Every structure is written in structure tokens, then in C-alpha cells.
Amino acid sequence: MAVTNDTIMQKMQKELTQAKQLSTDETAMKKHIATIQLLCELLLEEESTPTPAVSSDITEAEMKAMTGKQTHSKPLDTAGKIMEQDGANGDSIFDF
Incomplete structure (x- = not known):
């Protein structure tokens, strides 16, 4: 609910x-x-606050990137893969 300038005056x-x-x-x-x-x-704050400009120049790809809804060409499948780094030889934290 906005208060008019006349009311403030x-x-x-x-x-x-x-x-x-x-x-x-x-x-x-x-x-x-x-x-x-x-x-x-x-009253001064209300006058100095710029009104946001609504722009429809955003492409569909930009909107997806901003909202985090991107489609991936390949599904990410990390299940069943064993990473071998620095002597690690299994997917368990107890594999040394």
C-alpha cells in the first residue's frame, strides 16, 4: 500500500x-x-528510488541459465565408477 505525496505533505x-x-x-x-x-x-527517498524497468529482451537460453534449469545433452552417471587417485582403489572410505 503506497502513501501518496499529498498525504505525506x-x-x-x-x-x-x-x-x-x-x-x-x-x-x-x-x-x-x-x-x-x-x-x-x-518523501525524498521515494522520489530518488528508480522504478525497475521491465525488459523482455532476455532470451530463453539466458532465462534458463539464470534460473539454473539447463538441459544436459548427456546424463551424468557417476554410479558404479571407481575413482583411483593417490593410491585409492575403491569407492569406500575404508579402501586404502
Whole structure:
């Protein structure tokens, strides 16, 4: 649910009015000023955030590569193969 800029501006005006009324109480006034600052930052952040551009220039191969759904021409069959490295002679961890 997005908040419109007009709503933020109205809240800022309300906080400014309350800050003016409480000008004798410095801590309460600073609280309202801090709220105005927060609303300003929210408004500025919303304006500076770029909207993501939707592009349909992605090819099917690129989409498969990004999602990890690639088709392999040969099935990978590692079952039944015995690797012999550095004197290893079996597929068990106890084969020395």
C-alpha cells in the first residue's frame, strides 16, 4: 500500500502546526520537528528510488541459465565408477 505525496505533505503540515503551538516546550517541539524530518526523508527517498524497468529482451537460453534449469545433452552417471587417485582403489572410505 503506497502513501501518496499529498498525504505525506498533509502530515508534515499537521506536525508543523503542532510544533508551532508547542514552541514553549522545547522537547515536545523537537519531537514534532524530528517527525517532520522523517517525513521529508521518506518523501525524498521515494522520489530518488528508480522504478525497475521491465525488459523482455532476455532470451530463453539466458532465462534458463539464470534460473539454473539447463538441459544436459548427456546424463551424468557417476554410479558404479571407481575413482583411483593417490593410491585409492575403491569407492569406500575404508579402501586404502
